[in-house]
Amino acid sequence: MPKLIIDHIAVEVPAGTSVLEAAKSVGIWIPHFCYHPALGSVGACRLCAVKLLDGPVKGIQMSCMLPAQDGMVVSTTDPEALKMRSLVIEWLMTNHPHDCPVCDEGGECLLQDYTVAGGHGIRRYEGKKRTHVNQDLGPYIQHEMNRCIQCYRCVRFYQEYAGGSDFGVLGSARRVYYGRFAEGALESPFSGNLVDICPTGVFTDKPARFRARYWDYEMAPSVCPWCSLGCNTVPAARYRELLKTIARENRAVNGPFLCDRGRFTTAPVNDPARPRTPLVDGEERSWDEALDALTLRLGELGDLYGPESLAVVGSSRLSLEGNILLARLAGLLGAGKLCYFVDGEEATRAIAAVSLFTGERSASMAEVRKSDCVVIFESDLRDEGPMMLLAVRQAWRNGAPVFLVGEHAPLEQTRTVAIEAIELSIIEEVPLAIFERPVIICGSRTHAADLEVLARAEAKIACLFSGPNAFGAGILAGEEGAVALAEAVAAGTVKGILAVEADIPEALLAGVPFVAAFDWQPTEAVRHAGIVLPTAAWVESAGTFVNYEGRAQRFDKAMAPGLPIRGLPARYHASPDKPAPFHPPRLPRHVPPGGELRPAWRILADLAERFGGDAAAELFTGRWEPLRKLDPESEGIRLGNEGE
CATH class of the missing domain: 3.40.228 (Dimethylsulfoxide Reductase; domain 2)
Incomplete structure (x- = not known):
């Protein structure tokens, strides 16, 4: 392993490691644009210049292109290296529009950071700037070509890493242009990564355009819920509206990237039609009234048909905490059927x-x-x-x-x-x-x-x-002896269904006299339910998902629940005849409209307590005990055959 010295710090790194990565390993950040860990080095931006004072190589060198070697003495603060980096930044800024106040990248822009860090405050260039015409790249990506610094990251990701063919580099010399031969939506299902990978504001998130600055967002480490891969994300919200999702690096799972489905699926969270208040027979009730009604009707169902006539149904999108509590509640209720899957083949x-x-x-x-x-x-x-x-x-x-x-x-x-x-x-x-x-x-x-x-x-x-x-649902289904809901309903013994974030087809609900639903989506179960208790979406609560490989990952609450300001009905404003849909309501409230949502596991715990359960009981015991102190920022814990 090569041993070298960087800014008077001795460093030992694996063979083949670049000087830039070697410096990063000891906390020394060398400015760079074109280099990306997933894409490698091309030496296009010339910003990562360092001075080699001694060793097999000497002089000014590009640290991303230079493999670490024994005996190297590297300085990242040498006046010659600082001067070169400063001149490169000044050259890149000659044609830049200086539109930071209206650029969505402002506050998270590497060009902005490096320009300020390089000491630039006054533009010396007084000539005419090069300008480009932007393209319409579809509903997700906003194109602002004048901000480009020709680092080639976008093309290298899109063509080399993701295999896309409808986006590339055009032109030559100072007329280099990154885009399509003709306007149109980008075809790659990974096109949204251009937003994250671009170090300036050429590609920005179109649905969230002009909605917030980086420091305005509510954010937290989270896990994507739209398939079973468990990709790590950072949801970004403002005014109770999920505006965008940013990829969060997890080397064991998604790396630094994210698919467009995970990045741009925000509508279900922001949907004004989401269940947001407890309903009893279609009428709004308080939480205590709804829980009282549910407790009463579960008792009536047991008296009329027997407790075994109740099916308690979870799902593969319900958090691990919710599914564990579901089994405990089924035991307290004496429910005849515990279900984690609807379809028998899937179970x-x-x-x-x-x-x-x-x-x-x-x-x-x-x-x-x-x-x-x-x-x-x-x-x-x-x-x-x-x-x-x-x-x-x-x-x-x-x-x-x-x-x-x-x-x-x-x-x-x-x-x-x-x-x-x-x-x-x-x-x-x-x-x-x-x-x-x-x-x-x-x-x-x-x-x-x-x-x-x-x-x-x-x-x-x-x-x-x-x-x-x-x-996680599969583990619990095997341990708890759960059955598929379709099989239970086919047997003709199910007279009541308690559906917790479960997607149940209408055909299975039609012949059941009593249905109660806990959910944050307007599902068929919610539409058929006599009692509806709205739950918080995954971005509005904390919990645990176990992905397809058995990797348990914690997600944190990223945003406050409630109706987005843009979706508030007129009654929440001071002037109902002239509602202001883009302005916070002028009527003071302690809780925002629709903001009393609770996580499904919390509702299950409250209901279990009403039937004699211990609300303070530890959820993660036995095979789940390693998950007690699971860090949302970690790579997760991969469960073994015994949950270890």
């Missing part, structure tokens, strides 16, 4: 996958990226886990062949990320034995019987599910 498959592919048998996305053979079995990753498709591309870029097996593994998914794949009919045709690190990826269309076959293969398995906490 069987989840329980089988949890038992077969836990711990070392399950492949993380980081392991997929490093694998030397990838098999996509009966799965369309565009729908079931887009970031997994991006991980497959990284393996393919490193030389791993990609095989598509089964009728539900379409070739079009690999074409989306420019992968050359081999189509096969059965898994036995894949020569897994000749590879050292093969991975098989299967999806929710895989039957439980197929999982038994995959378990015998000499490969790690990435078995995707239908929801962010399906793995």
Whole structure:
């Protein structure tokens, strides 16, 4: 391992590490634009200049392009290095519009930071600036080409890393332009990463444009709920409205990137039609009144049909805390059916996958990226886990062949990320034995019987599910002896359903006399329910999800619940005849409209206490005990066969 000295600090790093990364490892930040850990070095911006005072190389060098070597003595504060970095910044700023006051990147802009840090306060250049015409790149990405500093990050990500072909670099010399041949929406399902990867304000989040500055946002570490991969995110909200989602790096899961579904799906949280107040028979009630009514009707249901006629239903999108409390509540109520899944095949498959592919048998996305053979079995990753498709591309870029097996593994998914794949009919045709690190990826269309076959293969398995906490629900379903709701209803014994964030089709609800629903989405169960208790969305509460590989990850509360200011009805304003939809209400309130939402687990705990449960009991005991002090900023805890 090379040993060198950087700013009088001795550093030892693995062979092949750049001087820039070596400096970063000891807390020394060297300014840079074009370098990105996921993209590597190209030496395009010339900003990371350092001075080599001694060793095998001397003089001014670009630290991102220079491998660390024994005997190097590096100075990042030498006057010559500082002067060069200052001149590079001044050169980059000659054509920059200086529009920080109206730029959405203001406050989180590297160009802004480095310009100020370099000591620039006055523009010396008085010539005419180069200007460009912006393009319409679709509903998600705002294009402001005049702010570009030609670092090439956007093209390198879009074409090389993500395999997109409809965006690139055009022109030459000082006329270089980053965009499309013709205006139109970007086709890559990962185009939103241009927002994060651009070090200036060329690409910004269009839905959140002009809505807030970085320091205005409510933010917290979170986990994406829109598939089972468990990508790490930072939701950003203001005025009780989720405005955008930022990728949060987790090297074991999503790396530094995020798919467009996870980044831009904000409408369900902001939907004015969300359940926001407790309802009893369609009329608004207080929380205590609604809980009293629910307690009374559960008792009446038990008296009329027996407690075994009640089905308590959780789901794969309910947090782990909620699903654990659901089982406790079912026991206190004497409920005849405890359900974590609606469909019988899905329940069987989840329980089988949890038992077969836990711990070392399950492949993380980081392991997929490093694998030397990838098999996509009966799965369309565009729908079931887009970031997994991006991980497959990284393996393919490193030389791993990609095989598509089964009728539900379409070739079009690999074409989306420019992968050359081999189509096969059965898994036995894949020569897994000749590879050292093969991975098989299967999806929710895989039957439980197929999982038994995959378990015998000499490969790690990435078995995707239908929801962010399906793995946790699968563990609990197996341990608690839960059944699928469809099977319970078909037996004809279910007369009441208590649905907690569960997506139940109308056909299963039609013949059930009593339905109560706890949810933050306007589902069929909510529409059929006699009693509705609104829950807080994942960004409005804290909890735990267990992703497809058994990795438990904590998410924190990122925003206060309540109706967004833009969605407030007229009655919340001082002048009902002239509502101001973009202005906070002028009527003072202790709690914002619709702001009394509670997490599902809290409602379950309150209800359990009414039936004799211990509200203060520790949730994470037994196999879940390692999760008690789980840090939301960590990579998570990967559960083993015994939950360790």
